[in-house]
Amino acid sequence: LQYYSAERQPPRELLLPLALEDADLLGERLAELREGPVALLTPQRGKRMQLMHMATTNARQIFAERERKEQSWETLAAALQARVRIDRRPEVIECLDISNLQGKQAVGSLVCFVHGEQAAGRYRHYRIRSQDTPDDYAMMGEVLDRRLARGIERDDLPDLLLLDGGKGQLQVAVAAVARAGLEGRIDLVAIAKEKAEEGEKLFRPGRKNPILLPAHSPVLLFLMRIRDEAHRFGITFHRRLRGREQLTSRLDAIDGIGPKRKQQLLRTLGSLRKVMEADLETLAAVDGIGPELARQIHTSLHGDEHGAG
Template sequence: VKEVKEEQNKQIIENITRFLNGGYEHVKTELTEKMLKASEELDFERAKEYRDQIAHIEATMEKQKVTFNDFVNRDVFGYSYDKGWMCVQVFFIRQGKLIEREVSMFPFYKEPEEDFLTFIGQFYAKNIKPKEVMVPATIDAELAEKLVEVEVQHPKRGKKKELVELACKNAKIALGEKFYLIERDEERTVGAVERLGEELGIAAPYRIEAFDNSNIQGTDPVSAMIVFVDGKPEKKEYRKYKIKTVQGPDDYSSMREVVRRRYSRALKEGLPLPDLIVVDGGKGHLAAVQDVLENELGLLVPIAGLVKDDKHRTSNLMIGEPPQIIPLERNSQEFYLLQRIQDEVHRFAITFHRQVRSKSAFQSVLDDIPGVGEKRKKALLKYFGSVKKLKEATVEDIRNSGVPQNIAEKIYETLQK
């Protein structure tokens, strides 16, 4: 406990009381004087404390500039609209003080005033109604009153009018920020796609399909395809492929099989064809895909290869016949788009390969045991919870899961080996 003299304590209480009664300018002045004095005395740590206190006071008082002496609970609405979007700002004034703000943004389809009234009706279906609502002069106050069933005003002057104007101004700023973010997003997506088309000398590839193979020493080979539309992943169109016709680690043959399966089906079912096919690999992969598309399926679709460096990072883009490296600026949005595509298709292929491997690893242990079929394998895994627990089980434990004695013994012997 830090002992404080009674006189000093009275002074602190007076300062707090004065501050809470609105005398914060006086308190701020005193603190500023103390800060300058501490600074002159080279007590910079204390000076910093005073400076931070002043900053906190200013931040607190900024919120409290809006005060009404009538202590009425009221909501203040302002709105702005542009390019088919509307933003509504609400200021909540409780006990005469502005305590909170809320912003809502949504597309609108009718007249702005009509959609604003619809919004305000829905707003009070889930929010507590104040005693008074203030809206801009463009809104029909009588109609709004019928909707919200409280008094609705069009302030003509003074602090109330300024608040409505401020809410409208805030709504306009928020809307402007949204459009800026949309434009920046388009720079990363659609803009990057269009510039990529220019760099490759083809029409803008608004639909890009990318392929990658995954296997470990030739086991459980799989392939994956992802789709990017307007520079963004279209996850519902992603596809996984188990390699059926290729034995061992043969990347080119695996790529040929998957591309053949994908685009044979696309032609048969009338699915949309890509503007650009991207393969994770170099000249050999490009040649394999091109051969299938042109000579087997009669399709002419631009194909590009993404080559990684020795650190497994996107390095070069290849296209053409013979393939030529297309130099892209490493800090350009089109290069970042290709990185996202390559990372995403690799992630998708690896995830699928892990699923297939884990499934086949469990199957390979039990597949050769007579009397253990698909249903029994699932029942065993469900009963024990994991292969590890099954390996630790005794013959009696396995038999208790519903397996006959002779098969339980066989399972036990196989797992112990």
Template sequence: KLVLFLEGRHNAVIKELEREMKRAAGKEEFEKAALIRDKITNLKKILTYQEMATRVRGDRDAIAFFRDEKEAFVQVFFVRSGKIIGREGFFLANTRYETDSQVMTSFVKQFYDSAMVIPPMILLQHPIEDRLVINNWIKSKAQHAVNITVPAQGPKKELIDMVANNAKQGLESIRFKLVSHGAIQNEVLGDLKNLLNLNSVPHRIEGYDISNLGGRMAVGSMVVFEQGKPSSSRYRRFRIKTVEGPDDYSMLKEVISRRFKHGELSADPEWKTLPDLVLIDGGKGQLCAVLDVISSEIADRVSFISLAKENEEIFTTHSASPVVLPKNSQVLQLLQRVRDEAHRFAIGYHRVVREKKHFESLLDKVEGIGTKRKKALIKQFGSLEGIRQASQEQIAKVQCISPELARRIKMAI
């Protein structure tokens, strides 16, 4: 059957499977019949995908997501020479306060930061922020022209709609797994301890990452997973204070030093609670850099590992060689969720810092705007985009903003 399918004789394969299903049902082998039925459904789905791909010529990545109130699932289809050669899915936690464009922007930056192959065209479900900047960055990584587009109609739009539908199914599937019995999650945490030779079962995992633009406006993130699930109320973020220029190692050192210094000096119980496991986004170099600033007391109580994107290698303090787990390993998938969440949270905070800087630089050009009035505007409208959308009359209602000053602000932005 496999040979027939690969030769393109799809209908013959499906008809043969349908005959097998009927024979199994006739013998009251209902479980076998159900399995064959599922195979037929999956084959028909694959044929639908491939038929769609033939109408979208050339090499493309198609990216779309489905979201609910709290989470999102992103699906990426890889189309090469008019055929879908693969797909990947990514679960994003805590997207409640992000717009569709912000979710897409964060994902595109994260995904193409480690992509091995970048096609000449990327199809997106939603537009991204800073499109020209990101487009130029992807172009420099790909070393060829890359067109990022949001199709509005035609075969490309149909392909994106199909990818979005797959994302919906992916979110439903992963949500079912996440609400599975707690014993399964405990088993995964136990496996994590044993596979990586950790000090203890990692009931609390903290993930760290850095985000910056050529060393400018650098920030760090700390995300917390408890019992294998994200605990967003315990997330923390850091503005980098001591490092100049693009030096991720030193930035990680600063963030980790400040986190554990808070643990020693702060009265806040959240800082006092130590993690069982710290996960660094990066490779062996990043892990070694962090260990340089960790006291022996902390090292005895907390396990430290890093997860490198390119080959998903896990570096630990117990071995010079990385640990490589199967892609379907639940332990690896948990670590990937922590790593990706730290990356997403860092990118989101960096975007906030960048927007605030841009906002302040624009208002600096307006005579009569000082620190107090900037804070009043941010408090009222939340962001530069919020001020842009506000009317001149709405701006004039802000404390200390006169109608004439409101007019100058609208002209400046």
């Protein structure tokens, strides 16, 4: 009953490994959810019994894999805590990367790992509000202030915050944590990219020299994986921004498309992507566009696909 609902309706037959005492009541409830009969069967032989054996085998494999992952994470978490000398167990790790597109459209990209696994639902992008010119330290400080304030409000602060950079970025994070009144509640680590043969360097507050781990260290490889995921997340966002900017520029270059008509296109069709995908008839139906201007828009965005010939 925890699995099935009106949206996720039960099947016509449910195979069970053993008979249930309250099978009649359970069957009635499942029938209500399905809006039709549901048979609860306990097979003893035949094809249904083979299906039960397959389900049991699959379940055992799933639980064994889950247990293996949990044990692997237990080992890695303990090693990370010891080797990087952090105070708390890093069950939730977030990593922040600051990037910009040729000095513009600066954004903070935050990724999250829970129990060693990516938690994509907790990824966030932060548009930089306060800086018109690139200043990594100031931009990182702004994003951290916003993230920590939200974390206090929603009670979802990470155990470990990983910064892409060196001592400078680490000091920015230390100051942001102090401003938020969170000293001692979040561990901070900065990871600096490899230069020449020096290897990756890890920096911790209050420690003058970096922590140097072997290149094959599972702890270092795990932290690098998180840092690289933050890079990837930022690059993907910038590609979308660049594509949107290019499409906007192409719209602006069309005679007869001013700010009002551009807004009307976006308001009616929903997004720049939808404008790009729209056919002539859809474009012409937008208030203030019409067939002739629709042809100009379509030709500008796609080339002369519908020209003569």
